Amino acid sequence: MTAPTNRGAGVTLRRTPENPAPRRGRDRRAEILHPPAGRPRFTGDAPRVAVVGGGIAGLAAATGLAERGARVTLYEREPTLGGRLAGWPVDLGDGSRVTMSRGFHAFFRQYYNLRGLLRRADGGLSMLTAVPDYPLQHSAGLRDSFARVPRTPPWSAAGFAALSPTFGWRDLARMDPRAALPLLDVRVPDVHTALDGVSAHDFLTAVRFPEAAHHLAFEVFSRSFFADPRELSAAELVLMFHIYFLGSSEGLLFDVPAEPFPQALWDPLAAYLTGHGVRLRTATPVEEVAPLGSGGHRITADGRTERFDATVLALDTPGLRALVSASPGVADPAWRDGVRRLRTAPPFLVSRLWLDRPVDRGRAGFLGTSGYGSLDNVSVLERWEGEAARWAARTGGSVVELHAYALDPGADRQVEQKRLLEQLHRVYPETADARITDQRHEWRADCPLFPVGTYGDRPGVRTQDPTLVVAGDLVRTDLPVALMERAATSGFLAANVLLQRWGVRGQTLWTVPRRGRSRAMRLLASLA
The missing domain is CATH 1.10.405 (Guanine Nucleotide Dissociation Inhibitor; domain 1)
Structure with missing residues (x-):
């Protein structure tokens, strides 16, 4: 196989399963981040690494390490992978089995490293489909389009x-x-x-x-x-x-998965990881991380204790705080104090409604809203998701999802769910005549909050322990990344820090330019 040249970056890379060619999209000024030089992969007795957390950050870290030959065990407290993009089966009243999740996520084209992670399972990203527009609508009648x-x-x-x-x-x-x-x-x-x-x-x-x-x-x-x-x-x-x-x-403009998250993203990626020797231990919360005097850690999970040469903490804010609190020997007091001060954003609500009649054909698949009380956006899932489209075609109805962000922590759930429905009727009046054949509501409060003046408290990828690294969308990376892309980038960066320590070359990354x-x-x- 020849080594194709990426002319825009002036680099030559050999495309192999362990070294997928980086891609930056259409932006000719996107920056390439080369890892330090090192041998291509482990030979002989490879180190054992624990990755705690099976969301985007943990999956990226596990991928970067396993592709270089590290022996990886990934712990996830939930039964399914994906973190805040997980999905799980639910049975509707009409007998249909469908997938519920925490709601819509936009896969922007500048999410280079997230898309690179997904290419491990599907090189052409055929699991994603383009959303033709992202309109914004204000209750006063103003409307924007991209x-x-x-x-x-x-x-x-x-x-x-x-x-x-x-x-x-x-x-x-x-x-x-x-x-x-x-x-x-x-x-x-x-x-x-x-x-x-x-x-x-x-x-x-x-x-x-x-x-x-x-x-x-x-x-x-x-x-x-x-x-x-x-x-x-x-x-x-x-x-x-x-x-x-x-x-x-x-x-x-952005893409969205053409099927629910597990089927489109995480099941194929799980198969890829197990093919690289990763042990996936779902439904297994980690109870304690204890440093070893000789380096590495002792991980206790589900009543079992194992020794690892290094650990990646890829948890959400509540999970990281709880594990650090239960692991008094981890890192130093200043770092632990910073983790303890991390805050979560206010609660958010996702309401998914299965309606007995269709939303008007002219409605956008995704609409951002303002001035409609707590309603922040409306999705008509059958516009892009295959599972919802099949249900809608079979029943003649629609699958609609409503989001409300930054709610009052003391809000009455039933009242807020009713208010969201009332606002949907204002935005899409035809839904007022529809009967709700089924509904599911997800209340969560586990997203990171970035309040004024707290950047210095956020953990970086490295800690004082060279065998302990941190990944996730709460992590300070000093790169122009956010949300899902911050999670994926930090996961690869965490893997690269450990690989560099062992003299192995890490993952090549891309980013939006770091200055104007x-x-x-x-x-x-x-x-x-």
């Missing part, structure tokens, strides 16, 4: 402003361009130093974005962190602006 917005910066941001009904000439004239200059040259990790002490709400107020744009566009993005913009660090909001608008030419891509915009930003 279908016609250019993808290449700076025309992406200019095009959005020109096409959006929320940006009139008078509104633009009232904006404070000097306050907006940090958006033009986002440098990572410097953006956290500059803006972590400001809330997303206060930053947007200082810029004087039009009120409608503030609510319709930027608040939608901030709430994708499951947080109220008054509490969210402005650094995270500005980083998102860079990732999707001015730092990348991949654009704001336009020289003119960088010059303007220097005036701030």
